[in-house]
Amino acid sequence: MLASVRRFGVPLFSRPVLSYNSIGLSARYVSTSPTLLLPVKGSSKAKTTGKQAKSAAAKGTKSKSPAKKDKPWERRDPNTGELIPLPYDRKPTKRPRFVLFFMERLQELKEKPEFRKTNQDGNKVFDIKSAASTIGAEWKKLPESERARVDRLYEQHVAQYEKELKAWQKSLTPDDIQRQNQFLAHQRKAGKKTVRRNIPVPDNMKRPLSAFFLFAQHLRANSQTTQPVYEFAKEAGAKWKALSANEKEPFEEQARADKEEYNKRMERLK
Structure with missing residues (x-):
């Protein structure tokens, strides 16, 4: 490389006297000679360049990463593929008196020239800060x-x-309620402090009780026990296991009937 530089008349400097100006001048001079940029055949630089080219080609042909998986509470429109808003995102908003007055006056002040200002680009825009201050004083x-x-x-x-x-409220489906509450639970788990309350599940959407819980409900209604819930549930579990198949049958039959009715309601609500 140095021999090539001497052949083209580039002045060589000893290391102590090299300066940024001289380096820049030499670089500009060398860059005008494209043959000096060609690697010498069989050199280590040529091998490095080849490896880099292969690496770049491999990156260029690398397959795209798979699409991001939707969260459990996310649903997409089957026609557009866009995310469907959560129920709380489309819930109507109740506004206080001042907000109603503010929104009304804001539309009126937008047309007045005294509430126009020139921005950094030299364009006339609405001065929202001045308008808000004026509306607050009026209120x-x-x-x-x-x-x-x-x-x-x-x-x-x-x-x-x-x-x-x-x-x-009437438009909410069981899936809407489930995915909204899933999202709220995710926010609480992530440590967000201000999280809205869950959407309460209407009675007609509540899942039916299993045969065991029907038995426990029957047991509690026919006893005068003052046991804590945990102790009573433990005792009810032991009694349920001791029942014969014939004794369990009425509760299991009731559970099947309740489940069928629940499934029919869910179909109507979809």
Whole structure:
């Protein structure tokens, strides 16, 4: 390499006197001679370059990683493949009086030139900070007649909210409730402090009792015991094991009937 540099007239410097300027000048000069960049046949650099090329080719042909697996609470639209929102994401929202007033006034102030400002790009944009400050001051000094109007607006909003809430509750399927509560449990396990309450499972969606629990329910209803739940369950388990097949049959038959009825309800709710 040094011989090639001498042949092309590049001045050589001893190590102590090398500077960034001289190195940069030499690099620019050498870069104008493409033949100097060719590796010498059989050299170690040529082998390294070959290995690097093979490595790059291998990376280029590497297969893509498999698609990310959906979480247990995630469902996708069969037509679009997009994630379906969780029930709480589409639950109607009840807004307080001030928010209703704020949203109404915000739309009005957007049209006023005094609430326009020039951003860094030189474009005129809405000054939301100034508008919010103005609306807050207006709310504090709101006259009684205007406050009464906002009260009527709030009553209309509450009536609409309750109507939408009932429609939302009616639209919930067993799968919706299960996956929403699964997501909330995941948030609690991850240590999130503010987690919403689980969606309560309606009576018509609750799973039926097994034959043993029907027996335990019968046993407790026909006894005056004051035992703690754990001790009573332990005693009921021992008594259940001691029953004959004929004695268990009424409870098992009731459990089968309840399960069939439950499955029919679930089919209607889908």
